[in-house]
Amino acid sequence: MMNQSSQTPVYKKVSAREKYDFGIGAIGKEAICNMIGSFLMLYFTDTLFLVPAFVGILFFVARIWDAINDPMMGMIVDNTRSRFGKFRIWLVIGTLVNAVVFVLLFHTFNLQGTSLYIYVTVMYILYGMTYTIMDVPYWSWLPNLTNDPHERESVSVIPRFFVSLAGFSVAIFGLFVINYFNQRAGLDNLYAEHGFTMFAIMIAILFIVTIGITVTNVKEEPTLDAKNEKKPETGAESHR
Template identity: 45%
Template sequence: MTSVWYNDKNLYYIQILKETGMTEYKTTWREKIFYGVGATGLDLSYGMFYSFLSYYLSSVLGLKEGFLLLLTPIARIWDGINDPMMGTIVDNTRTKFGKYRPWIVIGAVCNAVVLWLLFTKFGMSGTGLYIYIGVMYILWGMTNTMADIPYWSMVPSFTSDPKDRNLVSTVARTFSGLGQGIITVATPIILPLLSKGTDEYVTDKGYSASGFSKWAGICAILLVAFSVICVLSTKEKNVVYGEKTKFSFKKIFSVVAHNDQLVVFMIFAMLSNAGWYLTSGTTVYYFSDVLGKPTAQSAFSMVGAIGSVAGLFVIPILSKWLNKKQIYQVSLIATFIGYILMYITGPVLKNTTALSICYIISSTGIASMFVSQTIFLADIVDYGEYKNGERNESITFSMKGFLQKMAYTIQTIFLFGGLAIVNYSDQVNNGRVFNDTTKSAIGLICFGIPAILIAVSFVVFTKKFKLHGELADKVHDHIVGKRNSEKEQ
């Protein structure tokens, strides 16, 4: 290789890549699939928390909306400390089993235990129940972070090849969607079966606290099993170990502040994710309290699963003609159109069949959106090294978990704020007879507000996100050239 030093290190690394002709490692399908299995386990817990916890707390346990509105911001304040702290811990990890895999298992076991505890009230009531739920709620976020950050941070460690990395992310998101699908489709069917024979309070839809506890226990066992399978079947091939650093807010703020594309990502992803969380968290209210057909939610979710599968093929197909930015824009547009049609066919026209068909459109866009976000984050890690000379993988990916929890906070504000305005809890305690105002509010929260959030997210993304096209190519060539240079030394 010609020994030439360029004033621009980026050009130097690109020249190394061209002259050595060194190739990049590509993952096998076995690795991709078993890595994805881990996502299924994580999303069983995720789905229970984000799609059914709100209903469990407000409609089954009868907790006041004001408590839930207060609890979520408190939890998010702690997450603002805990998530980047966990990212720093993972970045500093050095074991013979790898940098990420040990934490995936540890986090999965802890999160599984807390998930079951969160949905098990042990006969408590009154102030004791409120305190217990508050503690478990915060612990769920902490333990989820322990598994989620190292899991998604592993994506760049498999390969630096853009196409292979995209495929790894797509497969992982496919299995992630499977986990969500299991929860949304199976829960309305399984809960009444698990609630039979209990002496405790059972809602008119057949849901009980003991039913939720049993179902959460099953999901917890599967979470651990799938995480172990994932860890035993994958290897970290492309891990970059930097110098060990101590956790400090100054470091976290520095990583975020000096990576402009990370800041932009956090804003547009938080808005779009909040829209999706509103739908996933309010659907159970819509089908149970507005339509009075809780089992219809399973059919609705199953139809949405078809769109989710279709969405996973959007990126490979459209990538032949469009770049990453354009594909993401198409995904958001499809999601927005789907939401508008769902609001018209559902709350306005009250046509459940048409509502489900329209859900295919939005779920296709959402699935593609989530895959793109994972790809963007892996690229943002590389961009941080390209721009600032530091990767900070786990800290960067911890922002994904934090923004998702902030998106859930937005969901909570709209959901419980809206329910409080229409006095939902009073109607629950008075025979579960809901007036037209309450039903209209639930429909708006479920399908109307998400469309607005998606539209705002589209504007932010289109105007501010630059990591695509020529810049993305420069970043990739820089990283690969740098790795090959390091191997030769």
């Protein structure tokens, strides 16, 4: 007779605090993503006065590179072995680097002409690459918080809620904040670069703080002694 206890999977549980601390990390990262999605085109064409055709080509090339870059980052994360785990270390590195690049994308140091086009191209490509460094391990960490499929569902709802909250807030109030900073600076142009820069700094700080809450309070086991061969998961497989 088979031992009944050997057939019963042992599930790893996640505390309510860890669920919310993990979900809070989505606020800053999605605020950054939504500022790019909502206002970068406006910033490029109406603030920096870049040629729209150039902007369209830049976005297209960046999307192609993302299609290559994302799975590469996934492989790097999957093969990471450290005493900090495989997700936390890349989340910290990606957040800090991406926050800096994000702010620099909205501050051009008064560059003009060809120099401006080169600067914008480099910063936007770097933004996409550094965002991937942070985004891939964040969502990959989610299904690894627990092996209980029902618990995974309850955990995944929380960051999705914060994603929607961040996207809504940036899209609705973003232009008001940008215009406010420009008015306070005495600028007649409400779409001036100063407002975008200050708003980007605000979001970058929020980004670092919220991800800091996640990496500080959510547990992850070390992977130094982990073997390269993968073990089958218990329950449904996850997806981004």
